[in-house]
Amino acid sequence: MNFDNLSRRRMLQATAALTLGASLPVNRALAATTTIGFIYVGSRDDYGYNQAHAQGAAALKHMPGIKVVEEEKVPETEAVEKTMESMINLDGATLLFPTSFGYYNPHVLKMAAKYPAVRFEHCGGLWTSADPKNAASYFGYIDESVHVAGIVAGHMTKSGKLGFVAAKPIPQVLRNINAYMLGAKLANPKATLQVIFTGDWSMPVKEAEATNSLVDQGVDVVTCHVDGPKTVVENAAHRGAMVTGYHVNQSVLAPKAYLTGAEWNWEVLYPRFAKMFTSGETIPNFYRGGLKEEIVKVSPYGSMVGDEARKQADDIKAKLTAGNYVIFNGPISDNKGNVVIASGVSRGQTDPELEKMNYLVDGVIGATS
Amino acid sequence: MKADVGAPIAPTAAEKSLREAFGLKIGGAAEYVIIPALALAVSLALFGIFVSLFGKNPLDLYFYMYQGAFGTWFSWQNTLTRAAPLILTALCTALPAQLGMVIIGGEGALLIGALTATGAALAIPFAPPLVVQIAMGCAGMIGGGLWIMLAGGLRHYRGVNETISSLLLVYIALAILNFLVEGPMRDPSSLNKPSTRDIGAANMIGNIPGTDVHWGFVFGIIAAVLSYILIYHTVFGFAARVAGGNIRAAKVVGLGVGKLIMITCFLAGGAAGLAGMFEVGAVQGNTNANLAAGYGFSGILVAFLARQNPLAIIPVAILLGGIGASGGLLQRRLDLPDASVLVLQGTIFLVVLASDSLYGRLGILKRKTP
Numbered sequence: 001m002n003f004d005n006l007s008r009r010r011m012l013q014a015t016a017a018l019t020l021g022a023s024l025p026v027n028r029a030l031a032a033t034t035t036i037g038f039i040y041v042g043s044r045d046d047y048g049y050n051q052a053h054a055q056g057a058a059a060l061k062h063m064p065g066i067k068v069v070e071e072e073k074v075p076e077t078e079a080v081e082k083t084m085e086s087m088i089n090l091d092g093a094t095l096l097f098p099t100s101f102g103y104y105n106p107h108v109l110k111m112a113a114k115y116p117a118v119r120f121e122h123c124g125g126l127w128t129s130a131d132p133k134n135a136a137s138y139f140g141y142i143d144e145s146v147h148v149a150g151i152v153a154g155h156m157t158k159s160g161k162l163g164f165v166a167a168k169p170i171p172q173v174l175r176n177i178n179a180y181m182l183g184a185k186l187a188n189p190k191a192t193l194q195v196i197f198t199g200d201w202s203m204p205v206k207e208a209e210a211t212n213s214l215v216d217q218g219v220d221v222v223t224c225h226v227d228g229p230k231t232v233v234e235n236a237a238h239r240g241a242m243v244t245g246y247h248v249n250q251s252v253l254a255p256k257a258y259l260t261g262a263e264w265n266w267e268v269l270y271p272r273f274a275k276m277f278t279s280g281e282t283i284p285n286f287y288r289g290g291l292k293e294e295i296v297k298v299s300p301y302g303s304m305v306g307d308e309a310r311k312q313a314d315d316i317k318a319k320l321t322a323g324n325y326v327i328f329n330g331p332i333s334d335n336k337g338n339v340v341i342a343s344g345v346s347r348g349q350t351d352p353e354l355e356k357m358n359y360l361v362d363g364v365i366g367a368t369s
Numbered sequence: 370m371k372a373d374v375g376a377p378i379a380p381t382a383a384e385k386s387l388r389e390a391f392g393l394k395i396g397g398a399a400e401y402v403i404i405p406a407l408a409l410a411v412s413l414a415l416f417g418i419f420v421s422l423f424g425k426n427p428l429d430l431y432f433y434m435y436q437g438a439f440g441t442w443f444s445w446q447n448t449l450t451r452a453a454p455l456i457l458t459a460l461c462t463a464l465p466a467q468l469g470m471v472i473i474g475g476e477g478a479l480l481i482g483a484l485t486a487t488g489a490a491l492a493i494p495f496a497p498p499l500v501v502q503i504a505m506g507c508a509g510m511i512g513g514g515l516w517i518m519l520a521g522g523l524r525h526y527r528g529v530n531e532t533i534s535s536l537l538l539v540y541i542a543l544a545i546l547n548f549l550v551e552g553p554m555r556d557p558s559s560l561n562k563p564s565t566r567d568i569g570a571a572n573m574i575g576n577i578p579g580t581d582v583h584w585g586f587v588f589g590i591i592a593a594v595l596s597y598i599l600i601y602h603t604v605f606g607f608a609a610r611v612a613g614g615n616i617r618a619a620k621v622v623g624l625g626v627g628k629l630i631m632i633t634c635f636l637a638g639g640a641a642g643l644a645g646m647f648e649v650g651a652v653q654g655n656t657n658a659n660l661a662a663g664y665g666f667s668g669i670l671v672a673f674l675a676r677q678n679p680l681a682i683i684p685v686a687i688l689l690g691g692i693g694a695s696g697g698l699l700q701r702r703l704d705l706p707d708a709s710v711l712v713l714q715g716t717i718f719l720v721v722l723a724s725d726s727l728y729g730r731l732g733i734l735k736r737k738t739p
Contacts, residue, residue, distance in 0.1 A: 043707065071697045073707035076659040078652050082447045083697050089443045090436070091701060102562050106654050124561070168551075170561045199547065200658070356560060369552070 033067045034094060034278050036060060037087035039080060040072045041100035041227075042202060048228035048247040049201075053099040053123070055248065056266025060274050069093060076102035084111045088118055095277050097270070099123045108135055119283070121273060127286050136283060138269065141290030141349045143179035144320045145262030145298045146223075147327050148313050149244040150183025152260045152301065153221040154191050155309030156242055157184075162193045163214030163241075165224040165232050167201045169368040171357040173225045176246075176262075178361045179327050180223060185363060187312060194219055195366030201227040211235040221259070233258070242304075249299045260313070261299035268294045290349060291321045334359035335366075400728055401681075405674075408724040409688075412717040419712060425703050433702050437695030444694060449582045452690030454479075456589030457644035458668025459675065459682045460596055461517065464637040465531070466677035467600050468630055469613040474520060474535025475641040476665025477542035478513035482642025483649045484546055485512030487554075487656040490568035490649075501572045505646050513642015514635035516542065521634030525627050543661055550657055564657035574651040585647030589686070592640050596679035599636075609633055641665060670714065674721050689714070 038057040040050040050072065061068050069091045074080045080103050087093040094117070098108055101124040112120045112135035120132075125139030153162050162184055166173050177195055184191040194217060196210040207224070211232050214222055222236040223244040230253060236243045237254030245251070245261025276283050289295040298317060301310055319325035328351075331343035340359050341347055347354055360366055417427030438448050461475035489508035490501050520538055523529035549555075549565070556566040576583050600606035612619035612626050619626055648660050671689055675681035696710035 069701040071700045071707075074697075075662045077648070077662045078450055079662070079693070082450060082694065085443065086437070086447060086694075086697050087701070089441070090698065102657075102659055105562075106652070168563070170563065172561045 033065050034274070035067045035069060035087075035092050036274065037084070037091065037093035037096045038068065038070045039074050039083055039087075039096070039098045039100070039103070040070070041076065041102070042073060044070065044072045046228035047230040047233075047250050047253060048226070050099070050227070052247045052264040053097070053266055056264075056270040057097070059267040059271050063271060063274060065278065066274055074100075076100060076107070078107075081107045081111055084108075084120075085115075088115055093118070095119045095121065095274070097121050097123070101126075104137070119277060121283065125286070125288060129285075131285075133285065136285040136287065138273075138287035138295075140264060140269075140293075140295035141288065142262050142264065142296045143175050143327060144290040144349075145296045146176045146246075147179040147183040148298050148317050148320070149223065149260050149262050150180035151187050151313045151316060152305055152309050153180070153223065153242075153244050154184030154187030155306060155312065156259055156304070157188065157191060157221045159218045159220045160188060160191050161217065161219045162191055163211070163217075163219035163222040163236075164193055164195045164364075164366075165207055165210045165214070165222065165226060166195055166197050167203075167226045168199065169197055169358075171355055174357045174360065174368065175354060176225050177364060178357065178359075181361050181363050182327060182332075183316075186316070187309065191363065193364045195360065195364055197366070198226065204228075204231045207231040208235050212239065215239040215241050223261075245299055251299060251302065255302075256304070258299070258302050259305055260301050263297050263299055265294055265297045288350070291317065292323045328354060333362050335362050335364050337362075400731065401676075404724050404727050404731070405721060407727075408721045409717065411724075412713065412720045415716050415720070416713045419716075420703070420705065420709065423705070425705065429703060430699065433698045434692070434695040437698035438691030446581050447694040448687060448691040449580075449586055450690070451693045452686040453583060453586035453589055454644040454648065454664040455667055455671050455686040455689060456593055456682055457585070457640045457647075458665045459671035459686060460592055460640035460668075460679060461513075461637045461665070462669050462672035463675065463677040463679055463682060464596060464600075464633050464640070465517075465521070465630075466672065467606070467609045467613050468633055469616065470521070470524065470630070470634075471532045472517060472520060472535045472634070472637060473532055473669050474517065474538045474665070475637075475644075475668045476661065476663065477535070477539035478516045478638040478641035479645035479648070479665045480539075480542040480546045480660055481516040482509035482513035482638075482645030483656050483660050484549060484554075484645075485509055485642070486646035487565050487568060487649050490572055491554075491566055494569070498572045501568070502574055502650060505568070505572075505650055506643060509642040509646030509649075510639035511642070513645060514637075514639035517634045517638025517641070518631055521630045525630045539665065546656065546660070547658060554656070556655070559657075562657060564655045567655045568649065570654075572650070573654060574647065576651075583647060583651035585644065585651055588643060588647070590683055592643065593679045593682050596636070596640075600679065605629075605632075641668070644668075670718055674718065676725075692717075 040053060042050040044050055044054040057068050057070055060066050069087055071083050074083050080098060084096055104122050104124055104126045108120050108122050109131060112132035116134055120135045122137045125137045127135060127137035164177050166177060181193045194214055198206040198210060207226055208231050211222055221242045224232040224246055229246050229250055233243050233245060233250045233253045237257035242257050242259050243254055244259050248263055249261060251258040273283055326346045326348050328341055328347040330341040330345040331339060332341040334340045358368055360368060417430060420430050421427050437444055439445055458475040458479060461478055462472055465472040486505040486509035489504040493501060493504060520531045520535040523534045524531040551563045554565040555563055574584050608624045609629050612624055612629050616626060649656055671682055671686050675685040692710060692713060699705045700707060
C-alpha cells in the first residue's frame with residue numbers, strides 16, 4: 001500500500017472541500033429575521049429540565065420571522081461564553097436564552113457587558129438592578145405545581161410513605177420538597193416524605209439507587225427534583241410504585257404509574273418574550289410567575305387518580321391560578337420541631353424569605369446537611 | 370526483482386554516514402508530522418462517512434468545522450481559550466509517562482489546585498493583586514502537585530497501581546471540593562449555586578492584550594516548553610527516561626527512582642493544579658462544582674495523541690480546542706447532536722493509536738539500508 005499517494009489524494013480532497021465550503025453562504029439567516037439562541041446544559045431530550053426549555057424553543061420555530069439556533073450540553077464554564085459569542089458573531093443572534101442556572105454569574109454577566117446590543121434572558125431569577133440592563137432573568141414558581149402534585153400523591157398513597165429524590169439541599173429544591181409535603185398533608189395528615197439527596201443534578205446511577213431504596217422502605221409514590229427525571233420515573237414504575245413527574249410530562253415513560261406532575265410552561269412564555277422582543281416592547285428585567293401567569297402547569301391526571309384527589313387538587317389549583325392561596329402559611333415547623341413560619345405569618349410567592357429556605361418541614365424525613 | 374537503474378557509485382564512508390544521519394533525522398521528523406496528519410485525515414474522512422449516514426453533506430461538515438475552529442479571528446480565540454486548560458492538564462499525564470507511569474487523575478489535581486488557589490486568595494484579602502495572583506499560582510501548583518505525588522508515592526512505596534489510584538483520587542478530590550464548597554468554605558450568599566467567596570474582581574487574571582484568551586494559554590505554552598527542556602535536555606530528564614525504559618536497570622546504575630517519581634509527579638500535578646488556578650483566577654472567580662468540567666480527562670486524550678511529547682501537546686491541544694469550538698456550529702448548522710463531537714474525538718483517538726504501528730514502516734520515509 002502506498003501511503004504517499006493516499007496522503008496526496010486526501011490532501012487534494014481536503015483542499016477541494018475547503019474551497020467548495022468557502023463558497024457556501026456563511027450566514028443563512030435572512031436580514032429581516034430575528035435569530036434567537038438557546039443554550040442547554042444537558043441534552044435536549046432528557047425528559048427533564050433541558051427538554052422543557054427545548055419545547056419552549058420549539059414553540060418559537062413556527063413563528064414567522066424567527067430563526068432558532070440551539071446548542072446542547074454546554075458546560076457552565078468559559079465554553080458557554082464562547083457559545084454565546086459564537087451565536088452572536090456567527091449566527092447573528094440578538095436574543096439569547098442561556099437556560100442553565102450556573103450560566104449567569106460570571107458568564108452571562110460578562111457577555112452582557114461585552115455585547116450591549118444583545119439581549120440575554122437567563123432562567124433562574126438572579127437579576128438585580130446592579131447588573132447590565134440588557135441582561136434579564138425569569139423564573140417560575142413551580143412549587144405551586146409541585147404542591148398540587150403533592151395533594152394527588154397524598155391521596156393516592158396506600159402506605160402513607162412518599163419519596164423524593166433530590167439533587168442538592170439548596171433553597172430552590174428545599175422549597176419544592178416542602179411544598180410537596182405540605183400538599184400531601186392536606187390530603188393525608190399522617191403522610192411522611194423520605195428525601196434522598198444525590199449530590200448533583202445529573203447522577204443517574206445514584207438516582208436509580210435512591211429510587212430503589214425508597215421503594216424498599218415501603219414508599220409507594222416517588223417524585224424528584226433532578227435535571228432528568230427519566231431514571232427515577234422509569235425505575236419507580238418498574239418497581240411498582242406510583243410517580244409524580246417534574247420539569248416535563250413523563251407519562252409516556254410510565255403510563256400506568258404517572259399520577260401527575262409539575263411542569264414548566266416555557267411553550268407559553270418564550271413566544272410571549274419573542275413577540276415582545278420583535279415588537280420592540282421591553283421585557284421586564286425580572287420576570288416571575290406561577291400558575292396564574294402560565295409559567296408553570298400541572299400534568300393531566302393519570303386515569304388511576306380518584307375523584308376525591310382530582311377534586312381537591314383542582315380546587316387548590318384553581319385558587320393558586322386565581323392568586324388567592326398561599327402555600328407557606330404559618331404556623332409551619334421544621335422536622336426538628338422548630339417553628340420556621342410563625343402562626344399568622346403568610347409567606348406569599350414573592351416573599352424573599354422563601355428564597356433562603358434552609359429547612360425541611362415537619363413530616364419530611366431527611367436532613368439538609 | 371530486477372533493478373533497472375545503474376549500480377550506484379559506492380559512496381565514501383563519510384558520505385554514507387552523513388546521508389544516513391540525514392535520512393534518519395529528516396525521515397524521523399517527517400514521520401512525526403506525516404503520520405499524525407494522515408491519521409487526522411483518515412479520522413475526518415471516517416467522520417464524514419459517519420455524518421453522511423445521517424443525511425448530512427460531509428463538505429458542509431468540513432467547512433463548518435473549519436469555520437468554527439479556525440475560520441475567523443473569533444473562532445481562533447474560541448479555540449485557543451478551550452486549548453488553554455488542556456495543555457496544562459495534558460502535561461499531568463505526559464510527564465509521568467516519561468517514567469512509564471500512566472497517570473489519569475489530572476482532573477483531581479485541577480480541582481485541588483483550584484481549591485488551594487482560592488484558599489490562598491481568600492487568606493490574603495488585602496494584598497496587592499499581583500501578590501494574590503502569585504500566591505494563587507504557587508498554592509495551586511503545590512496543591513495539585515502534592516495530590517498527584519500521593520499517587521506517585523502510593524506506587525513507589527506501596528506498589529499501588531498509579532492509574533487506578535490517580536483515577537480514584539479524582540472522586541476524592543471532587544468529594545472534598547463539594548464538601549468544602551457546600552460547607553466550611555461556602556459563601557452564605559451563594560444560595561442556589563454553592564460557591565466559595567469570590568477572590569475579588571481586582572484579583573482576576575486578565576486576558577492576553579488584544580484577545581479574549583486568558584493568560585493560562587501562555588503559561589501552558591511556557592510549562593510545555595519547560596517540560597520539553599526538562600525531559601530532553603537535562604540530566605534529570607535523561608534519568609527519568611532511563612527509569613521509564615527499564616526501572617531495574619535504572620536502579621542498578623544507581624538512579625534515585627523514588628526521587629524521580631516523586632518530583633515528576635509533583636511537577637505533573639502542579640501543571641494541572643495551575644490549570645485549576647486559572648479556571649478560578651481567570652474564569653469563575655471562585656471555586657464551585659462547575660470546575661469539574663472534564664478538562665483533566667480531555668488532557669489524557671491530548672497527552673496520548675501527542676505521544677506524551679510536551680511540545681506536541683501544544684498543537685494537539687489547539688486541535689482538540691478547535692474541535693470543541695466547532696462542535697457548537699455543527700449542532701447549530703447541521704443539527705448534529707453534541708455527541709457527534711465525541712464520536713469524532715473517539716475516532717481520532719483510535720486512528721492515532723492504530724497509526725502507531727506505522728512508525729518506521731512507511732516506505733518513503735524508511736531509512737534505506739545500503
